[in-house]
Amino acid sequence: MSELFDEVDEEVRRERLKxxxxxxxxxxxxxxxxxxxxxxxxRGYQYLEAKKAAEAGAAFDAAVDLSEQNKRAEAELAFSKLATSAPWGYRMLAKLRAAAEVATRDPQAGARMYDDIAGDRSMGAEQQDLARIRAAGLLLDTASYPSMRQRLEPATKADATFRHTARELLALSAWRANDTAAARQWLDLIAGDAETPSAMRSRAEALQALLPPVAKS
Incomplete structure (x- = not known):
């Protein structure tokens, strides 16, 4: 009898499922x-993105080779093309390299390109700071100390990746402007930072030695 009920239940389940x-x-x-x-x-998107990245990587390496061969115009053109068409990572690197290539023939134009990168919110904070520092390096001999300070002071914070270079550039700019108080301020920051690279620390000590002694009160 139980088997009969089981068969009925099974038929009912099948009917419900149907x-x-x-x-x-x-x-x-x-x-x-x-x-x-x-x-x-x-899967198709992943394949296409991987293909684009591989192609961009090969094109970037080719552009670097052109630069190393001193084929500046060709390298500049190649990096500029990648800066507009490559995937984000390579596009970011290509923008920085394109600015570097331009700077070899026109430092002012290169600095303007770095300024554009520094103001581009699609770039990472570190890349923006790097662009600020490279622009400032190109303008060190021509820009005023207040201008350099406005450019670089945000990059001198204790947690900033490129704070050491930013501080050194500001110390040099202040020294060039005969602002010994400002120069000493930045040199003291360099000396007081335990993570300052040894070569930079040595340069800072050499520059400190050139400053007049602090007046006694």
């Missing part, structure tokens, strides 16, 4: 197709 399938099969199939399409689309 009704559910008849009612919802189109939605189930549509959902399955959407999942397959989404997975296929994601």
């Amino acid at each position: 009704k559910l399938w008849d009612q919802y099969s189109i939605y189930i199939i549509a959902a399955a197709l959407l999942i397959i399409a989404a997975v296929g689309g994601w």
Whole structure:
């Protein structure tokens, strides 16, 4: 008798499943197709992005080779092209390299390109600071100390990646402007930072030796 009830229950379950399938099969199939399409689309996207990155990497390496061969005009053109068409990572690097190539023939133009990068919010904070420092380095002999301070002071904070270089540039700019108090301020920061590179620390000590002694009160 129990076997008969089991068979009836099984038939009832099959009938219910058939009704559910008849009612919802189109939605189930549509959902399955959407999942397959989404997975296929994601895999296709990953493949295309990997291909673009590989192509951009090869093009970037080729541009670097041109630069190392002193083919500046060709390198500048190659980096400029990558700066507008490459995936984000290579585009960021290409912008910095394009500015460096321009700076070899026109420091003022190179500095303006670095300024554009420093103001580009799509760039990372470290890349923006690096661009500020490179622009300031190009302008060190021509820009006033207040201008250099305005450019670089944000990059001198204790947690800034390039704070050592920013401080050194400001010390040199202040020394060049005969602002000994400002020069000493930046040199003291360099000397007081335990993470200051040894070569920079030595240069700072040499510059400190050139400053007049602090007046006694």
